[in-house]
Amino acid sequence: MVFLGCTDEMTFETKTVGVGEDVNLTCPRQKSDYSATLFWIRLVAGNLPEVLGGTFSFHDHNHVNKTPHFTTKQEPGIYLLHINKIQQSDTGLYYCINTEKLNLKFLTGTFLRIKAEPDITKNFQLPPSDPVRPGDSVTLQCSVLFDSEKKTCPGDHSVYWFRAGSDEAHPSFIYAHGNNRDHCKKSPESESTQKCDYFFSKNVSSSDAGTHYCAVATCGEILFGNGTKLEIEGLHLKLGWLF
Template identity: 50%
Template sequence: MHFHFWCTEYRNVVTKTAHVGEDVTLTCTHQSSLSSSGLLVWVRVVAGNFPEVLGATFTFYSASVTTLPRITTKKEPGTFVLSIKRTTRTDTALYYCEQHADLNTIFLQTTFLYVKEPESHITAIIQDPVSDPLHPGDSKTLQCSVFYNFEKKTCPGDPSVYWFRTGSDTSHPTIFYTHGNRSEECEMRSETHSLKNCTYGLNKIISSSDSGTYYCAVAACGDIFLGNGAKVHVKGNVFCLSSVIILAISLIVIAFLIYAVKDQSDFDITTSFHHINTDLLCFLFISIYVNASLQLLPSRKILQ
């Protein structure tokens, strides 16, 4: 069998749009007097592939027909019908019905079928960026704004919001679960209440291992929608050079005092004098150590 692909043959192309999961019927109308002596076929052409014969009116031609469970053809009086059940994105193609009779080919019907995903009622997910580095012990709330258009909602129930983190220190994402939409703050953006903006928050006490990118994910109507992500950088406690020097000097002084007390104990000293020096050593040790420790304490960021 020969297929013809001249542009003049497709001058009457009909465009048909369907959503994923819908059933589609394409009808090829013919004259009964011509069909009695001719062969009718439905052919599909997918971009980049060879034409597929989906159905034919004569049984002897069945060897050339591509058998697909979801696609059937049926000859009726005056028509040759092609039915596609539960369409998928892969069904987007050019479908044409042609008649072969007396060594002639007549194109009876040409349809371009476009199968698209249903539009979601979630129109946008925006996460607020984290501009400043955080420190262990800081309290931080990550926020995620979800925009809804309920005129496009096709399923019952409320969405569920999840948070998860990806970072170089973990092989798998860390998931934080929220409880449905209980922590949301919503604002209606239209008089008909069809447009709504909801803000969800994740409260965290920052630890040193919390660096990474945090994503807000919304599960609704069998799909999952992701936000743009918010990067969190956690800085560790950095000791300044002056604090290290103070601690080093303190250790040297303590070592010198220990040596001095030990050296004095080798002479003829009274027990009370030795106890006085020991008490003085303890007092100096505590004073120097506390002073050095205060110098080493990191500053805390105050969140507004």
């Protein structure tokens, strides 16, 4: 996904790519700029600016600045930055700069956003096994499967509960579990898979009618469960799955 913008001097874009992809960024190279030099620099939060490569604008040559991760080289009319197998740590601002005598001009700017792959493989909810009445205590269960080999972003996950009533335009927040995996265990199906069970208990009242959702937030995304629906008929409360 790319969003473009510009000023009188510089073109700016936001580019979203997935972990493991290759990325090419280009900068215009004018042979008429006899005293100009082009540089690719990178700005990453918490780090000093990093020069990835430089070249003369007017002079054609085959010199390539190359590391296992970055390559800068001349191509017809452009100065190319190639990033090999992009990583989450490559998120940042990339600028192509033209320097001529004592003048410095930004030609292009790119904010590179790396879309990480969540490690959640499934989020499902189970209804209580016994029927309950208003005033009784009810426990809702949310089970989440995580694949540790898939995760490509730092940090842990958070689990939230929401309720969507029939008369509400949007779900309302009711509870947060925080970001820990104290109640997780390895799944017998795979060594890399963990199963985490989260429980939400409360005394039921008539205002609890609606659908209760478990939501897991990780890697900048939120995955909702299938939902547990609570319906009140007279003094009785029925619970069921939503699919």
